[in-house]
Amino acid sequence: MNISWDHFTAFAIPVLISWLLAIITVFTSKKRWLNNIFTLAGIVGFATFIVLLWISLDRPPMRTMGETRLWYTFFLSTIGFVMYVKWKYNWIKAFSLVVASVFIFINILKPEIHSKNLMPALQSIWFVPHVTAYILSYSFLSAAAIAAVILLWQYKKQRETTTLEAFTDNLVYVGFGLLMTGLLIGAIWAKEAWGHYWSWDPKETWAFITAAAYLIYIHVRLRESRPKKFTLWLIIFSFIFLMITWKGVAYLPSAQGSVHVYSE
Amino acid sequence: MNKNSGPWWKAPWSYKESFAVVGGLIASGIMLQLSIGNFDYEIIRYPVNIYLLILTLIIVAVLTLRHKSHLFQWLAAVPLSVANISGLLLYSIIMGLTMQAPANADGQSALGFDAVTRSWPFVIVFYFTLLNLSCVTARRLLNFHWRDYAFYLNHLGLLVLLYAGGFGAADLRRYVMHVEEGATEWRVYNEKDDVLELPLAIKLNDFYMEEYIPKLAIIDRRTGDAIPNGNPQMWQIDTTRTTANIAGWNIQLEKYIHEAVRKSDSTYQQIPMPGSCPAALVKVENNVAGFSQSGWICCGNFAQLYMTMQLNDTLSLVMTRPEPKLFRSDIEVYTPDEKTYQAQLEVNKPLRVGHWMIYQYSYDADAGKASAYSSFELVYDPWMTWVYVGIFMFLAGSIFLLWEGNKKARRKKA
Numbered sequence: 001m002n003i004s005w006d007h008f009t010a011f012a013i014p015v016l017i018s019w020l021l022a023i024i025t026v027f028t029s030k031k032r033w034l035n036n037i038f039t040l041a042g043i044v045g046f047a048t049f050i051v052l053l054w055i056s057l058d059r060p061p062m063r064t065m066g067e068t069r070l071w072y073t074f075f076l077s078t079i080g081f082v083m084y085v086k087w088k089y090n091w092i093k094a095f096s097l098v099v100a101s102v103f104i105f106i107n108i109l110k111p112e113i114h115s116k117n118l119m120p121a122l123q124s125i126w127f128v129p130h131v132t133a134y135i136l137s138y139s140f141l142s143a144a145a146i147a148a149v150i151l152l153w154q155y156k157k158q159r160e161t162t163t164l165e166a167f168t169d170n171l172v173y174v175g176f177g178l179l180m181t182g183l184l185i186g187a188i189w190a191k192e193a194w195g196h197y198w199s200w201d202p203k204e205t206w207a208f209i210t211a212a213a214y215l216i217y218i219h220v221r222l223r224e225s226r227p228k229k230f231t232l233w234l235i236i237f238s239f240i241f242l243m244i245t246w247k248g249v250a251y252l253p254s255a256q257g258s259v260h261v262y263s264e
Numbered sequence: 265m266n267k268n269s270g271p272w273w274k275a276p277w278s279y280k281e282s283f284a285v286v287g288g289l290i291a292s293g294i295m296l297q298l299s300i301g302n303f304d305y306e307i308i309r310y311p312v313n314i315y316l317l318i319l320t321l322i323i324v325a326v327l328t329l330r331h332k333s334h335l336f337q338w339l340a341a342v343p344l345s346v347a348n349i350s351g352l353l354l355y356s357i358i359m360g361l362t363m364q365a366p367a368n369a370d371g372q373s374a375l376g377f378d379a380v381t382r383s384w385p386f387v388i389v390f391y392f393t394l395l396n397l398s399c400v401t402a403r404r405l406l407n408f409h410w411r412d413y414a415f416y417l418n419h420l421g422l423l424v425l426l427y428a429g430g431f432g433a434a435d436l437r438r439y440v441m442h443v444e445e446g447a448t449e450w451r452v453y454n455e456k457d458d459v460l461e462l463p464l465a466i467k468l469n470d471f472y473m474e475e476y477i478p479k480l481a482i483i484d485r486r487t488g489d490a491i492p493n494g495n496p497q498m499w500q501i502d503t504t505r506t507t508a509n510i511a512g513w514n515i516q517l518e519k520y521i522h523e524a525v526r527k528s529d530s531t532y533q534q535i536p537m538p539g540s541c542p543a544a545l546v547k548v549e550n551n552v553a554g555f556s557q558s559g560w561i562c563c564g565n566f567a568q569l570y571m572t573m574q575l576n577d578t579l580s581l582v583m584t585r586p587e588p589k590l591f592r593s594d595i596e597v598y599t600p601d602e603k604t605y606q607a608q609l610e611v612n613k614p615l616r617v618g619h620w621m622i623y624q625y626s627y628d629a630d631a632g633k634a635s636a637y638s639s640f641e642l643v644y645d646p647w648m649t650w651v652y653v654g655i656f657m658f659l660a661g662s663i664f665l666l667w668e669g670n671k672k673a674r675r676k677k678a
Contacts, residue, residue, distance in 0.1 A: 086667065178666060212353040
């Protein structure tokens with residue numbers, strides 16, 4: 001059977017429906033196996049398309065923007081599933097499936113991007129894991145920033161917060177683990193593509209700033225039983241650095257000429 | 265921070281003493297910077313960096329032998345780590361906000377803000393962080409537990425990475441070499457554009473290139489800009505979905521030839537050769553303007569003229585120059601020990617020869633796939649193996665962190 005992009009919608013619709021059911025049941029049903037089955041059905045269906053496309057192209061589908069999006073969808077849903085099994089956070093499953101679905105929608109609704117070309121430097125097996133780790137890291141660290149704001153507000157109201165404190169710490173730990181995974185994969189890739197693993201390119205510098213800020217939070221917390229207000233503010237500042245790294249670098253005057261800014 | 269209310273400088277030292285010491289180191293760094301300028305990595309080139317590394321390890325070993333001393337306890341504790349990371353954070357923020365001078369040029373800033381990695385305060389805090397991290401790791405290794413595996417991987421991995429990256433920065437060399445097809449070359453250019461001779465020689469057997477299918481665009485001939493203005497729409501030529509619409513102009517692709525050569529009658533035929541270029545036969549219609557025409561469009565290259573289709577007084581349909589999809593050099597590398605290595609070099613597929621890495625760097629962009637030469641970047645980094653050891657340990661530690669989360673949060677609070 002010769003699979004091509006023309007068959008994509010036929011695979012994508014059932015996948016989207018099963019993930020929609022997974023998102024609904026994760027919030028409405030107490031039976032975890034139910035939403036896990038819907039999630040897995042979608043992942044298996046989607047993986048089938050990738051495998052068949054790979055076979056019919058006779059090369060890994062990793063050369064165009066549309067092909068790259070296939071892997072985002074696959075890894076986001078898979079890692080989101082594993083993270084849910086491990087940590088049982090409803091929102092992480094919902095988030096990863098929603099973002100995975102967004103990539104499917106882009107591929108259905110803007111078909112011309114299947115042939116949008118990747119420049120040679122981006123054609124690498126490290127591209128997809130690098131970006132996937134960051135997308136998931138941003139979701140955990142965004143959740144941590146929201147949790148920090150809620151904690152600060154509850155401190156003001158002098159409410160009991162022990163559970164949320166532990167939850168916040170865990171979000172930062174897992175988010176930081178993903179952040180470092182993305183960064184180190186990036187370093188390995190940079191050595192292969194650009195000749196050096198760390199060049200203090202503006203994007204790299206801001207990634208270092210972000211990592212250092214979260215590291216300060218993690219270390220300060222080791223000596224506190226309950227986070228001080230200042231410590232919670234560290235999460236919020238770190239998150240601002242994260243946003244600068246992600247989106248802000250392109251606008252910084254100091255970053256003109258960064259190799260990480262891919263403009264059309 | 266709870267035990268930080270005692271008098272200054274009374275053991276055990278905590279946050280305020282740690283920040284004071286790091287602040288003092290930064291202050292002395294600033295004074296050095298103002299008096300003698302940037303730190304010159306050349307002075308710690310091999311073998312000096314090896315001596316420094318051994319000296320550092322001896323210092324750490326001596327401190328570890330006296331692990332009950334207040335000094336070691338302080339060097340191996342959280343407050344100093346926080347102070348050191350804060351110092352690095354401060355200088356990296358300066359770096360992130362200031363345009364950095366290239367590696368081959370001296371900065372203009374007296375405080376070294378435009379060459380932060382070469383400024384004394386940064387170098388000193390970096391080295392002190394190494395000492396700090398070494399003692400932290402040593403203390404935990406003295407009290408070894410298998411359950412701390414994520415801690416060891418993260419801290420040891422980072423330690424190896426920072427040692428190899430920091431001391432190794434002095435030995436890193438990057439050169440660019442241009443080789444003509446069929447020729448053998450051993451001369452390279454360094455970052456200052458000096459010509460040097462290397463112990464390695466590279467022969468370029470063949471340069472091969474593939475290009476993506478180009479796009480069609482409608483341009484305003486008066487300005488050369490693609491329309492609609494400000495948000496140009498280009499059509500990526502697609503041989504399966506053969507119709508497109510750009511700003512009201514319907515385009516129907518009738519034929520596409522990737523390696524085309526023009527015939528005398530202004531049509532094109534497929535001839536794969538260095539001077540060939542993409543060409544497309546298209547039918548363009550615009551009902552509003554009452555326009556309908558078929559014709560060949562070609563983007564042209566160094567060997568062939570481009571071909572466009574005039575749509576009205578100002579607009580023309582044109583083909584963009586194709587973007588590179590893959591470029592590959594078939595090379596042979598000769599080393600001083602008379603070994604020969606053969607490789608197909610591509611972007612993202614470098615060749616490792618001893619401590620050298622050889623990269624596909626560039627080619628003659630004007631000639632494209634007919635480029636008569638290929639350029640390589642040669643990177644010499646004898647510390648690279650240790651850098652990889654550090655990266656992979658740290659990476660493993662990070663992945664375990666995903667699984668472990670915050671252990672303290674799951675245990676009952678001690």
